[in-house]
Amino acid sequence: MSGRTLWVAGCLVLIAASASAQPAVGVRGYFTYGAVVFSASDTLDAVAGKHSAPSLGGGGSVTNLWRGLFVDVALSQQTVNGERVFVAGDEVFPLGIPLKARFRPLDVAAGWRITMKRSSPYAGVGLSRVSYQETSDFSSADEQVSAARNGAVAIGGVDVPVWRWLHMGGEVRYRWVKGILGEGGVSDEFDEDRLGGFAAAVRVSLVH
Numbered sequence: 001m002s003g004r005t006l007w008v009a010g011c012l013v014l015i016a017a018s019a020s021a022q023p024a025v026g027v028r029g030y031f032t033y034g035a036v037v038f039s040a041s042d043t044l045d046a047v048a049g050k051h052s053a054p055s056l057g058g059g060g061s062v063t064n065l066w067r068g069l070f071v072d073v074a075l076s077q078q079t080v081n082g083e084r085v086f087v088a089g090d091e092v093f094p095l096g097i098p099l100k101a102r103f104r105p106l107d108v109a110a111g112w113r114i115t116m117k118r119s120s121p122y123a124g125v126g127l128s129r130v131s132y133q134e135t136s137d138f139s140s141a142d143e144q145v146s147a148a149r150n151g152a153v154a155i156g157g158v159d160v161p162v163w164r165w166l167h168m169g170g171e172v173r174y175r176w177v178k179g180i181l182g183e184g185g186v187s188d189e190f191d192e193d194r195l196g197g198f199a200a201a202v203r204v205s206l207v208h
Helices: 005-022 041-048 185-189
Strands: 028-039 052-063 069-088 091-113 120-136 145-161 167-178 197-205
Touching: 028 041, 028 069, 041 069, 041 091, 041 185, 052 091, 052 197, 069 120, 069 185, 091 145, 091 167, 120 167, 145 197
Parallel strands: none
Antiparallel strands: 028 052, 028 197, 052 069, 069 091, 091 120, 120 145, 145 167, 167 197
């Protein structure tokens, strides 16, 4: 056997050993339930008396793409109920007209996951597209708001295996999205144009 043949055979053995050491590409789907604290705190405090809301969502990840690299897609929704108000200086005057604001973030992120025996922490960054819809009674079509803007998202969390294919854990997300707010109405009075915020949730994952 020639030296070149031995060299090629050795390379093939090393490649095969490396491939066997690399964990197989995996897929996980998950559901989340938690809460979001919105950046536009003064605006939502005036309209709804609070600037947080429950959040329900779900998503999926492709894991072990390369040395712990993963890609994640998630969709969630938050709804805030309040009423239209009129702002004059530092005074806020409720108008008694019910208002509903719906936030729907779609996050696409990439990052790294470290798989340990009893836990699996992860972190990543990506893009967030937040759809915002505002409706109220007795309002004309031009007073209804329906728009979307793009921004950034950072995610982090940890999963703990409960069973072979069932994991539970917690995660946090921070979204930074400008636009939609601050272009008129109450948010313009408070000079708030950020639509993102801080989210924390419990996460249940199905792992394959």
